Amino acid sequence: MSVAIRPGTSEASALDPAPPGPARRRRRRRGDGPAAAAFLAPSLGGFAVFTAFPIVASILVAFTVWPLAGTPTFTGLDNFRRLLTQDPAFLKTVLNTLIFVVAYVPLNLALSLAIAAWITPRVKGANVYRVLLFIPVVTPMVANAAVWQIMLIPNGLIDNVWQSLFGVSAPNFLGSTQTAMLSVVIMSLWQGFGYNLLIFSSALQAVPESLLDSAAIDGAGPIRRYFSIKLPLMSPSIFFGATMTLITSFQVFAQPFILTNGGPSSSTTTMVMYLYRQGFQYFNLGYASAVGVLLFIMILIITGLVFLAQKRWVHYD
């Protein structure tokens, strides 16, 4: 048992033999309360003020109409009804968000798994690669997106290279509804896969050599070893990576906001962008909160399903 630092006890009294009995134990528990509270207070206070309160407030606001200059009026489920039945623009953003998630999450996982498999076996300078591939994750998203925008626009870097190679202009990647979302996905991939790569390559390194050696003696080739031994042993990390990537990709905002500003003709407007527009550009605070609540419910359901499915493929032993 660890020794708790108990306020209010001098060293001498701490050394006194404790009288046996339940009363003494109860007092000790009560005595630790303020100390525990003091240690917890900074982070708990921060959580209460900056996380818990806004979440509760935003759920409450979602049931009101709240113009910026004025008082909120309670309207019940009106905002949700309008969003789901009378707002084609919102439904389009749900579709866009789903397209982004469906394209981005599997590609992100496949890419980070593949690169992890490539750099984890004793490749010369594996650490250098790891650092290089992790750099986009820690550089500010807005700056990354701005640089990608300069590369992708007509007369940008890619267009100029394209012209010198093929003699014609490159497609207008950001200005065409066919390619704008694709550009957003590719930029996000470049930005985001380094995080999962780091997790997966650590997991790969944790796979015991002895298991791989036994498998090799049994005649398993490198591919078989990867899929039958390494992947199952990595599955908890893959589950973690997949869940986190799924949650963050539903909340995608900065990339389309900077790259395309949601255009052309709302082909890259995501749910969080719509929330931002409604809340901070059109000042429908209640309506924006309702979008936030719907997004929360969506993420909750999908994460729940992923957790249910983990029993089938995640091995914790």
Next chain:
Amino acid sequence: MKRKYVGLVAVAALALPLAACSSSSNAGGTDSSGNTVVNWSVWAGSEAETAAWKHVADLVHEKDPKITVKLQTAAWPDYWTKLPTQLAGSGAPCIAGLQMARVQQFANYFKTLDSSTLGTAKIATSDFDPSIIKALQSKGEQKAIPYDLGPYMVFYNKDAFKAAGLAAPQNGWTVDEFLTDAKKLTTGGKYGFAASNQIDALNQWGPTIGGDQAATAGGKLNLTSAGQVKTMKWYAGLVSTEKVAAPLATDSSDGTQFLGGNAAMYVTGPWDMINAKTQAKFDVGVVTLPAGDNGVTTAVGGSGFGITNKCSNIPAAEKALSVITGPEALGYLGEQGRAFPARTAEQSTWYKSAVDGAQSTLEAALKNGVPYRSTPTWTQVGLSYSQGAISVINGDGSAKSFLDGVESSSGQ
């Protein structure tokens, strides 16, 4: 005994984040030297513009050493999303910039400058151009005092015209002449014109191409009129069929393209003379907007400054406002090329410092100019327009169905 202190520490730690939340009011107060601080919020798109506003803020302190004006700037699009948030919260500036197209939208947040206020501040509205004074009124109440006005015109790259063997365009030129020149100027990866996805384009070209603007004189949205459809079709054609302007990819940067020498012409107002003078590495000329079926005509915009409702020190704000919109400040802004002064007596300052021929162009443009028309939800309409216009201008999608869509989604 000590246990009590631990409890106190816990309470204090819990209170810390709360303290961080309570923001001090921005409405004014005093600074370290005991001067009254007046917060002033305005848009600025370049260092040169910020420096000009800073100079005007210092001018107030010079005139009245007891007042210090604290300047806050934001880029044009950000300013309009930041301002409402500030006005609703506790950080409202005392004096804020207000563009005529957004007066209806923000009228409730600004104090009415009645005759007694103007009397105390020694501001005589008769010293200003009457059209812009009227444009900054809401329901007949003066909400802001103008500092500038200006019709749209074409800024062009004189060097590019010479290099293409073209004569300088003359005031009163037609859209056909404009197109011919733009085609000749489009060569070697450079374009004759820089297009924009902002709704302003419809008000710039609408009066002469289709005979109307994106809003009616009564403040109703007018995007579905035959005139607006015609204007947008013609404008999109510059990119998609005539190919005299680069395809758009994201929010347009027509000014940047022009100043960077990648487009030989673009449309803006006299307020951008400061950027043309400080940033262009070539000779800049100005000429009236090309005349379509309706002759030389375009929208005339303008802006001013008002006192916000949340301002806690009205007398200090009134004093500051009278200096900020006073003859000396507007004369300075005119000399810098930041504004064509709204005070008629100071207008010559802009002429003196602008590029050659600016005076005749501005006068010709003003002659048949019409007030810039807008609706009470202009910011929102502008946002949905700018997002969808890119594809239409690039040639994927019809102008008519797009304009119908923007109008119906705006709920007007």
